[in-house]
Amino acid sequence: MTSKIRIQRWAVGLALASTCVLVATAQVKTAAPVTAPIADVVVDDSAVDDIGFAPANGTAVTVPSAENAWGGARTGTEATLSDRVVTYKIQATLDPKKHTIDGKQQLTWRNRSDRPVKAVYLHLYLNAFEGPGSTFNTEMRNNRFGFRSGVQVEEGGFGYSRLQRVAQNGAKVPWKYVQPDGGPSTDRTVVRLDLPEAVAPGGETTIDMDFFNQLPRVSARTGYYGTFHLVGQWFPKIGVLELPGERGATAPRWNVHEFHLHSEFFADYGLYDVSLTVPKDYTVGATGEEQGAPVEKNGMVTRRFVQGDVHDFAWTADNRYAKPLDGVYNGANGPVKVRVLYHPEYANNAEPVLKATIDSLTYFSKTLGDYPYKTVTAVVPPYNADEAGGMEYPTFFTASSYKDVREGRLERYLLDFVTIHEFGHGYFYGIIGSNEFEEPWLDEGLNEYWDHRQLVAAKQHATAQTAFTRLIGFDIGLGEFEQQRLGAMLSKPADPLGNTSWDRMSSGSYGTVYSRTATMMHDIEQQVGKDALERAFKLYYARWKFRHPSSADFREALAEGTGQRALIEKTFAEQVYGTRKVDDSIAEFSSDEILPQPGIVEYKGKPVEITQEQIDKAVDGVREKWKKAHPKAKENEGAASMGAFPYATRIVVRRDGAVVANTVLVRFEDGTSRTLRMSDTGDKRWARWRLVTRSKAVSVELDPERRVFLDRDKIDDSRTLEADGSASRRWSADLAALFQSFLALLVSV
Structure with a gap:
């Protein structure tokens, strides 16, 4: 999911991605859809039931979900992987010259609640790109938020979606655009359908609809460039009716947010049966498995894709794709067909993307849980379509593309990372089903953390370091998580990690969803240990796969799996639900002979x-x-000799932020050392020690094992009695990492 046009999203936090402001006065010139006039759709507001909306600016959930939430934990003995709520049968025809889609959709939805439902809500995501009046563009303009690469929509490049016909059991269904989050009345990304026949508790209804899409010039995860089409957020998608005990809900409520600038998606699990009709010379890739042989008629070809137990569907079509590169991952659930789609100009990207995808299948299956589907399709976006890169959908994702991806080059590392990251979303967003609207850290942040763990385990970061050293001309020694902390807004965190994706101070603050989450999880792992941490994540996956966990549900799995409840609850209170910085520093350090007075x-x-x-x-x-x-x-420059009298070493540590477990390492002139420990309990703002030794202390260092990366400034973590260049070297390393982050952003755009 993401605002990720590229790689290490912490670059967004560091560079505060360039602000992209749509020109409100632009003349929109797009083909008019063949659609029923809005005036013909009469809506009777009195017919709407009393089911409300999820809060527009809710905070991270603090109360764990009920045991039977979303149908209860999946044991593997059920007929389907998920408790399917919805079935989509879609027929769609692409006009690659006009970049339009004519669609017919049969939507079958099950009412899980205990009351009749008279109105349902659909997402029409493409309307975010129809002009300056959408919530998406309003937030970009009014809040001065930057977004991904900052590509601006130009004349003729807007997109939209329109309902043409909606019927329930043959009866016409009126509809009305609504703004559940209080966005501008001109936003049309959510539509309410007032059903002629209410859906009984536990009952189902089938809604037939015709729709028309004008794809935008690719600028935000979806659209076209030339003959290339990435089709995401394209069909009318029903919202989620949450029940009491699910993600903090206390009564039935519709979770159906407008399409915000930094938000992504949330939907029920179900079955998708999608037939795609394109010109016969076009190659198609899509979510799920292709069924049967293509059907050709009048120069067009129809391909049918089916996938159960997912909550979205995306596809691509282009007549410039080279012959697909195929591979196989042999997993616990049988072979997984891996396909890479690419254009001739990026043929050298295909093999690295295939390898990184299979490596990710191996790592995620081993450390979280077995991959449950039969396919993975990866797309390498063509030249000039970067905004199509770095996006995930179930069993389908887009990577990035670079000119030179030879081993040892920085671009190769970046390509590997994006591939791993987008595949990883298939777990945290796809299989686990996090709500990317309301709690994006559960997907973007946890995925970012797990991706870097994979890179560390595979020692792939060494390749990036070698390449970067060659590029800048000097050697630096920064690991994966040392880079992450630089973009984590540690000095003055503006928003809790658990906030919604759109209720944030800035785009940079949203970017900390990636980097600060990864940094926080790094610190937790350092305290509980690798085995305990992985045990907790496996528990989380097993308990919440094919459901929709909240922050509180992850917290409980982490506390139970690690056996460190006090630590987990404290960390969540300070970082997920709060904005406590961590800031320990050496305030005083001296070492003097003890002489008679x-x-x-x-x-x-x-x-x-x-x-x-x-x-x-x-x-x-x-x-x-x-x-x-x-x-x-050895002669001591500061005294006639060393050792004639004992030394008193005085150390004071100042604590200006949250209390964390920390250690202090004191080194002495005779080569010995002593480790002091700071408690992670209480709220004392300082700690003081006086050590009496036969040797003079020469240095003192906080966090010598580099376990506390949430600390806002590692420069003030050490002192020496004599001039020492180590601090300046650390500062240079931080600057180098900052430059690396900025470079990564530039490479991505």
Whole structure:
């Protein structure tokens, strides 16, 4: 899912992606759809039932879902992988010259609630691209939000979707555009259907509809460029009726948000049976498995694709695709057919994408759970269609494309990463069914984290480091998660991770959904251990696959799986539900000899004053004797010798943010060291130690094992008594990583 035109989305947070503002006065010149006039559709508002909407700006869910939510956990003994709610039978014909789609859809929907439903709601996502009045474009313009690569829609490049006919059991169904989130009245991405016949509790209804789409010039995950067509968010999709005990709902409610700028999608699981008609020289790739042989008629070919237990369907068609590159992953559920579609100019991208996809199938199946479907289709977008890249749908995703992807080059690493990332969404967005509208961190963030774990496990980051070192001319040593923290807005996090995708201060703040989540999960893993963390994720997958978990449901699985409930709840309170920064720093560090002090002492029962002059003479004598006794002792620049007197080392750590478990490593001149531990309980703002040793301390370092990446500034984590270039080297590394992030964004656009 994503605003991801490319890679490491933390680049969005770092570079605050360029603002793209649509020209509100642009003259829209597109082919007029053949559609029923809106005036002919009469809506009786009194017929609408009392089922409300999910909150427009809700926060992350804190109450776990009921055990029987979404039909209960899937055991594998059921007839279907998911508790199917909806069935789509769609016939669609593409006109590749006008870039239009004529569609007929039969939608069968099951009412899971305990009350009659008189009105249902559909998404018409393509209407986000019809002009400046949509919620999507209004947010981009009014909030000055940047989006992906910032491609602006030009004259003739707008898109839209229109209903032409809607009927229930032969009876005409009136409809009305609505704005559940209070967006502009000109937004037409959600439509209400007022059914002539209410759907009884537990009952089903079938709705037939004709629709027409004008695809936009590809600019936001969908559209065309030349003969290339990526068709996503294209069919009228019914909203989700959530029940009490599901994702925080206390009464039946429609989860059917407008198409916001940074939001993506949420839908019920069901069965898709889609027939696609295109010119016979066009290659088609789509969600699901192709059924039977293509049917040719009048220069057009119809291909039928079927896939159950998914919650979306996307496809592509082009007459410039080269011969597809096919491969097979042999998994626990049988062979998975992997297909890569690409254009001749990017033929060298096909093999890396195939390999990365199969590698991802292996890694995700091993660390989360077995892949349940029979196909995966990956699309390498053509030149000048970058906005089609970096997007995921069930069993179908788009990667990126680069000119030179030889081993050892940065572009190869980026291509691998995007492929892994988009495939990974097939788990967190697809199989687990996270709500990308309301809790995007459960998909974008957790997926980002798991993708980088795969790269670390495969040691692929070394390739990127070598390539980047060659590019900038000097060596840096940043790991996957050290990069992530740089775009995580750690100094002043503006929004809790669990906020909705659109209720955010800025595009940069939305970008932290990726990087700050990955950083937070890195720190959790460092504290609970790799095995416990993976055990928790496997539990999460097993419990919530083919359902729709909330933040609270993930929290419970993580707490149970790791056995560290206090840590998990504390971290969620501070990062998922709150905006507590982490900021530990070395405030004071000194190491001085402990010498006698002037004053009154008792000597033979009488008070005697010891003067500074007497002390200095005595100290010189002791030093001389010690030096003679230790002729090979290292000279200490700050004293006559080392070791004649003990040293007192004083360390103060300042805590300006959330309390985290941390360690302090003190190194001494004789090569020894001592580790001090800071508690993760209480709310004390500082910690102080005084160490008495025979050797002088030379340095002190917070978090020596690099476990706390949420810390806003690692530069203030260490001090030395003498001048040391290590801090400046760390600062240079941070700058280099910042440049790397920015470069990644540039490469993507």
